[in-house]
Amino acid sequence: MAPRIGFSQSLAPKYSNEFLSIGVGARALGMGGAQVASTHDVTSAYWNPAALMGIQHKYEFTLMHSEYFAGVAQYDYLGFSTNIKSESQVAVSLIRFGVDDIPDTRFLYDANGALNYNNIQFFNAADYALLLSYARDLSDHFKVGMNAKLIHRNVGKFAQAWGFGLDVGGIYIKEKLTLGLMVRDITTTFNAWSHNAELVKEIYAQTDNEVPINSVELTLPRAIGSIAYEWNLGEKFNLLAVADLDMTFDGERNTLISTSLISIDPRLGIEAGFQKIAYLRAGIGNFQYIKDFDGSKSLNFQPSMGLGVVLNEKFQIDYALSDIGNVSETPYSHVFSVKVSLEKLDAEFRKFKGWNR
Numbered sequence: 001m002a003p004r005i006g007f008s009q010s011l012a013p014k015y016s017n018e019f020l021s022i023g024v025g026a027r028a029l030g031m032g033g034a035q036v037a038s039t040h041d042v043t044s045a046y047w048n049p050a051a052l053m054g055i056q057h058k059y060e061f062t063l064m065h066s067e068y069f070a071g072v073a074q075y076d077y078l079g080f081s082t083n084i085k086s087e088s089q090v091a092v093s094l095i096r097f098g099v100d101d102i103p104d105t106r107f108l109y110d111a112n113g114a115l116n117y118n119n120i121q122f123f124n125a126a127d128y129a130l131l132l133s134y135a136r137d138l139s140d141h142f143k144v145g146m147n148a149k150l151i152h153r154n155v156g157k158f159a160q161a162w163g164f165g166l167d168v169g170g171i172y173i174k175e176k177l178t179l180g181l182m183v184r185d186i187t188t189t190f191n192a193w194s195h196n197a198e199l200v201k202e203i204y205a206q207t208d209n210e211v212p213i214n215s216v217e218l219t220l221p222r223a224i225g226s227i228a229y230e231w232n233l234g235e236k237f238n239l240l241a242v243a244d245l246d247m248t249f250d251g252e253r254n255t256l257i258s259t260s261l262i263s264i265d266p267r268l269g270i271e272a273g274f275q276k277i278a279y280l281r282a283g284i285g286n287f288q289y290i291k292d293f294d295g296s297k298s299l300n301f302q303p304s305m306g307l308g309v310v311l312n313e314k315f316q317i318d319y320a321l322s323d324i325g326n327v328s329e330t331p332y333s334h335v336f337s338v339k340v341s342l343e344k345l346d347a348e349f350r351k352f353k354g355w356n357r
Contacts, residue, residue, distance in 0.1 A: 016219040016250070017151060017163065017189065019097040019127040023047075024064055024077040026337040030306020030320035031269025032283020034242040036226030037171070037180030038269070040355055041339065042081040045091035045133040048169035048182045048226075049145025052081055052089040052135035054355040057341040064337035073099050077337075081133075086351040089145075091133040098126030104156070106199075123156030137352040143171040151191060158199055165189030165219060173354040180226040189219035220250045240271040244285075256287040256299075279308035281320070306335075314341055 025043035028035040035047040040054025042062045064077040074097070081091035100122075107119040128151065135145035151163035165185045172179040193215050228242040244267040248255075253263035269283035286302035306320035320335040 016217055017127070017129075017153075017185075017191065020095070020129055020151075020184075022075060022097065024079070024093070024095065024337075025062065026064060026306055026318035026320040026335045027271075027279075027281065027308055029066075029322050029335050030281035030283065030304055030308075030318070031242060031271060032267045032285040032302070032304050034226065034244040034267040034269030034283055034285070036169070036182045036224045036244050037178045037228035038226070038240060038242040038271070042079045042091060044135075044145075045079055045081065045093045045131055045147065046077075046095075048171065048180050049091070049133040049135050049147050049167065050143040050169040050171040051180070052091055052133060052145055053137050053143045053171070053350075055081055055083070055089060056345055056355075058082060058343035058345060059341070061340040061342075062337060064335065066333055066335040068333050073097065083345070083349075086349055087137040089133075089135040091131070091135075093129075093131040093133065095129040095131075096126060098124055100124040100126075102156070123158075125155045126153070128152040137350065137354075140352045140354050141173050143173075143354065145169045149189075151189065153191070157196055159193060159195045161191045161193040161217065163189050163191035163217075163219070171354075176230045178228040180224075180228070182224045182226075183221060184224075185219045185221045188221060191217040191219065193217060220248075222246065222248045222250075236275050238273045238276075240273070242269045242271075243267070244269075254288045277310045279306075279318075281306040281308065313344060315339070316341070 023029050023033045024046045028039065028043060028047060039047040039051045042055065042060040044051035044054065060081045062079045066075045067073065068075060076096045077093070079091060079093040081089060083089050102123055102125060104121040104123055108115060110116045110119060130150045132148045133145060135143060137143055147167035149165050149167065151165070152161070154160040166187050167182065167184045168186050169182040170180070195214060197213070224244055224246050226242065226244045228240060231239045233239055246265040246267065248263045249261070252258050252260050255263045255265040257264035265285065265287060267283065267285035270281065272280045282305045284301050284303050288300050289297045290300045291297050302322065304320055304322040306318060308316065308318040310316045316339040318337045322333050322335060
């Protein structure tokens with residue numbers, strides 16, 4: 001049987017590079033991913049690079065690890081940021097989402113037709129992203145930033161892709177109110193896929209599947225608008241409330257608001273702080289309509305909660321517990337992140353002010 005050659009139905013499929021939509025940092029994930037207007041540390045490089053101007057130390061590092069689907073998938077993030085003069089900031093971020101040790105059973109049967117488990121090999125399927133970020137102060141109220149990102153995706157030796165894209169972000173601060181806007185893949189991200197078809201040609205022919213061909217996948221722009229407001233509750237307590245609207249333009253999605261032109265997924269988060277030492281967080285997002293067996297639909301969402309502790313001026317530990325939406329027998333994922341801040345900046349270092357948190 002001759003194998004069929006596959007052709008891509010769409011150059012811009014839904015959920016292209018979707019691993020970049022998971023989020024980084026236990027603080028953010030504990031708040032339901034509502035961060036575009038509330039972030040102000042090294043993780044801002046991912047959420048909104050303009051907010052890197054809120055960093056109060058010369059050097060800031062962060063590391064995050066989490067596991068999904070009962071440990072099958074590993075998600076890791078590493079970030080670093082430092083200032084350039086008083087009105088600009090740079091950052092480098094590395095993200096990996098992967099499934100390791102996948103059995104390759106193509107040679108499970110030897111030449112004599114006998115079952116030989118020693119012939120099983122293993123490979124991984126992983127997605128990588130490198131973000132190079134730059135932020136700049138325009139005034140006490142306006143901050144801007146951008147990301148240049150390099151993407152690499154591989155499925156063992158069978159296929160790999162390289163992509164490049166740009167993100168831009170902005171922040172407006174007015175006392176306790178912060179407005180944020182993040183536009184990802186603003187120029188459309190191009191992902192060039194190359195397939196080693198010879199490795200799978202026989203298997204695809206036996207199973208009547210299409211042999212994949214080299215192709216280009218486009219990641220369309222998405223915009224996230226955000227608003228955050230902070231209250232001081234006495235001298236020791238403060239409360240931060242955040243709302244994000246994640247807007248996609250790649251066709252109708254299963255979101256709370258969905259049309260053929262735009263789909264909107266809201267995210268809500270709160271953070272209660274005690275003397276800027278201990279934090280309690282909660283959030284909801286990922287609203288979806290689930291169809292029941294009787295044909296009726298019910299609204300489902302992803303809740304999350306988290307804790308944060310500032311051990312001293314240099315170290316902060318954050319934890320988040322996130323429910324991926326009751327679509328798995330093991331729905332809860334534990335997320336841990338550590339932040340290290342070195343050499344606190346002088347209060348007069350920044351040319352422009354704005355953040356008072």
